[in-house]
Amino acid sequence: MIKVRFITAGIALAMLFSGCKTKDLKMSEAKEDHSNEKKVVVYQVFTRLFGNKNTTNKPWGTIEENGVGKFNDFTDKALHEIKDLGVTYIWYTGVPHHALVRDYTAYGISNDDPEVVKGRAGSPYAVKDYYNVNPDLAENLANRLQEFEALIARTHKAGLKVIIDIVPNHIARKYEGKNNPEGVKDFGANDDVTVEYKRDNNFYYIPNTPFEIPNGINPLNGEKNPLIDGKFDENPAKWTGNGSRKAKPDQNDWYETVKVNYGVLPDGTKDFPELPAGFDQKSYKEHFAFWQDKDVPDSWKKFKDIALYWTEKGVDGFRYDMAEMVPYEFWSYMNSAIKTKNPDAFLLAEVYNPNEYRNYIRLGKMDYLYDKVETYDKLKDIIRGKASPDDLSNIQKGMEDIEHHMLHFLDNHDEQRLASPEFAGTPERGKPLMVVSATISTSPTMIYFGQEVGEAGNENAGFGTRSRTSIFDYIGVPSHQKWMNDGKFDGGKLSESEKNLRDFYKRLLNFSIKSPALMGNFQEIQSVNRQNAGYDGLLYSYVRWSGKQKLIVIVNFSSEKASEFELKIPSDVISKWNLKDGSYVLLDKLYQESKTYFTVKNGEGTARIKIQPSESFIYEVE
Template sequence: MVKKTTFVAGMSILLMATACKTKDVKMNAEKKETVSEKKEVVYQVFTRLFGNKNTTNKPWGTIEENGVGKFNDFTPKALREIKNLGVTYVWYTGVPHHAVIRDYTAIGVSHDDPEVVKGRAGSPYAVKDYYNVNPDLAVNPEKRLEEFEALIKRTHEANLKVIIDIVPNHIARKYEGKSNPKGVRDFGVDDDVTVEYKRDNNFYYIPNIPFQLPDGNKPLNGESHSLIDGKFNENPAKWTGNGSRLAKPDKNDWYETVKVNYGIRPDGSKDFPELPVGYDKLSNKEHYAFWKGKSVPSSWIKFRDIALYWTARGVDGFRYDMAEMVPYEFWSYMNSAIKNANPDAFLMAEVYNPKEYRNYIHLGKMDYLYDKVETYDKLKAIIQGKTPPDGLSYIQKGLADIDVHMLKFLDNHDEQRLASPDFAGSPEKGKPMMVVSTMITSAPIMVYFGQEVGEAGNENGGFGTHSRTSIFDYVGVPNHQRWMNNGAFDGGKLSQSEKDLRDFYKKLLNFSGHSSAVMGQFQDLQEVNRQAALGYDPNHVYSFVRWSDTQKLIVVTNFSSESSNIFELKIPADIIGKWNLKDGSYTIKDQLYGKSTTQLQVVNGEGKASITIAPLESFIYQL
């Protein structure tokens, strides 16, 4: 979810978790149980925008003016092309039914008040009904669930797997479960609203005080609408999604959502069973057994049932929004239940506090966490010329015990687009960043649709801002639309440079997906070459090795957009020894384009290779 708010200080108490300094061994039982044996590639698509062919892009435009993509736009051809890019999972963002400004009363869906909806198309992180899907995405809104189930089937037929969002921390201000399975009660219907907190209440309340709209909010950009009257009926007021305890939240709060109660008392203490000491070392099966028969808060059960509902319908995994705002004991409960139903489920989450990473992996049983505040932020600083690349090695060392769990990305719906002037400034500058973030880790790599053809997010959708592709508005995505080519999905309208960029992504992702070395060992070459390599430019060049029993790789990349670098790369004796190389000459050839071949000369147990690297160029040399 887009972070447009300052968190309320009181919530910091709610989010405190006991520090857990456990160590992970790369080949331990948990890795075998939960983590893939090959490099996974996640392709995030904003489902509403992927198939939209309309290029009008009027700010605050309606669905009729600016268009919208549908589930059916993911044709077998489109999915084959995504698969051929090297992708293994498609994350369909914005699928669960969220609040929108559109009349769907004919199919039994109530109106949403524009004063508690962001944008015209609505935030995908203000879910209104977890047992159905966004009617905007269906050709026939009444059959929207069937159309999504058909998309799941098509995705599987393309040998791809399906991820959707679950947002346990908050739900839409007006949640209405119109599609609940038999016996499922809506959030909040059984709450005692006379108290601020009760364990089995689904929400936190501000008793006897009605909700008030934030000052300065301008719904629909000031357009008149029958439901815009300066009020929203909620009495008593609930805590807002980001933790605001005010009946009148700020306009920068997540005012369109309400905070879900997981049994954390307002003073931050826990009102549920805690995991015994040592459970950080135990398996999903053992976590599942621990929770069996335990009394847990109502919200835990509701979200577990939601996840299992979608798992039963063929969804292969989930991306959890703002996971660290929910206690890791709940994640243990929910994730172990999902793994019990589908041991291969792919579970990834937003967690931005490095001190909590190991808690959410080992105790919360997450497969993957965003590596945002370390690797992503460091790469952004490097390409913007603010820091040399050496820090990447220190980050890798610090994450070594959990490296396999730290999903890498350069672009997603929350962040500025990689090619935007506010980030890298051009698609070409993203290339060395992409090589490093893909090859430096055995964890999955994620690509946001349009990234592979240089989308820069220049459109003004209305509520959304420049440099990000809006998730709140009906807009088109120009570079992606040129690749889509009116539904042909053949890149027919791309420029030559855009075609070349996509070819780069395709080669890199497919190579990494079939590389045993990228799932093996890592060692940095930066320190030894900074000290010893003749001509090596450590302010712009970064190098490292990856290897397995069957494959040896040397990765060299140049972050400079201006300077070539000619140098003699040193491979230290300890690596030569680990690779069992005798003195002699070994041919190493680049695996991205095959244009660069050089010799690794091993003399007295140390290696050297002559390298000439152009601006923004990268080599993945294979022995």
């Protein structure tokens, strides 16, 4: 969900619901070894938008006016092209059935009140039924789950793995589990609604007080609808998803959702067993064993069952929305259960508080966290002239012990598009950011569909505004649609510059998933080059290496100024690389066109470099 306004408040709430006090997990002195692994690349698609061929883009448009994509739009050809881009996982965003404004009562689905739905198509993070999928995405609604199961099978056949969302912190204001497996009761079915809190209640309540619609909202942009009457039947009112305890939340709250109770009292006290000291060093198997004889809150069991249900259907991993607003003991409980079923499961969490990173990795047993407030924010500040590239080195140093677990991205459904004026301004200015994002660490790389062809998110979709591709509306994605080419998925409508941009992404991502050096060591060489004549303030350089490959990465963040300088490789790097004095060839691995010479003399290396605006080199020492 769009959370830009709420990150500060979200972190404060996260500190409350992750347990009030942060466990001070010290950095491990031993660097993790990932040399036998390969780089992971995640391709995020907003499933409802990916296959939409309609280019009308009317603000607040209906499905009939603006169109919608389907599961079946992910054809074998489409999946082959995504795989060929250099992708290893697809994150299908917005798959679980969420609240939306459309009449599906003929299929046993109740109508949702537009006053507690954001937009017309609804937020994918207001899930209405976890045991089925969004009916908008199906050709045959009666078989919508089977259509998604077929997509899982097609994706695996294409050599890709599948990620979907689970949102444990909150669910739709009107949750209805119409497809629950036998024995599974709905959220809140057994709650005692006369009290604010009880451990096995699924929600927090405001007793004896009905819910009120927030002031200032304008459902469906003023369009008439029989359910728009200024009220929503919820008595007593529940806490809102972002933690608001008001019966009448603010229009900027996550008013379309309710917060799930994980056994954390309103004062932050934990009402469940805590992990013993030293469990940050334990395996998922030991975490799983710990929970086997423990009595845990009901919400824990419900979400574990949901995750295992989708795991059983072949889903290879999950992206967890606002994970830091849920205690890490729960994550230990659920993630260890998932890993027990599938040891290779890919578990990615949205966490924005650096002080909590190690808790959620080591105690919560997460594989990966968003590297948003460190690397992403710094790259955005650099390209907008608000920070120095030198700061990247400090970030890498500070996260050295967990760098592998910090997923890198420049674009996703929450953020402003990389090519938008509010970010890089042009796709070309985003290129050096992408090189750094993909090569500076062993972490996974993620791109958002359309990023590779320069999508700028210029549409006014209705509830969603420009610079982000709306997740709340029926809308088209123009640059992506040009690549899609009416379902041919051949880029037939792209301009030459868009084709060249996609070629750049294809070269970079395919190199990254094959490069042993990118799963090896990192050392910045920025500090030794900063004083060099011609080494401009918007240049950044570092080295990556393994026993099989040695790389020198140089990027120019300036979109206006070329630079020519003598690059220095310090003696400690030369020693680690076991290079003798002499001359070596440097070949750029992106385009195989730029070749220069690298000289080692008296144990130090130098190379003459000329780099154009927004250009990057990934030189391999041959």
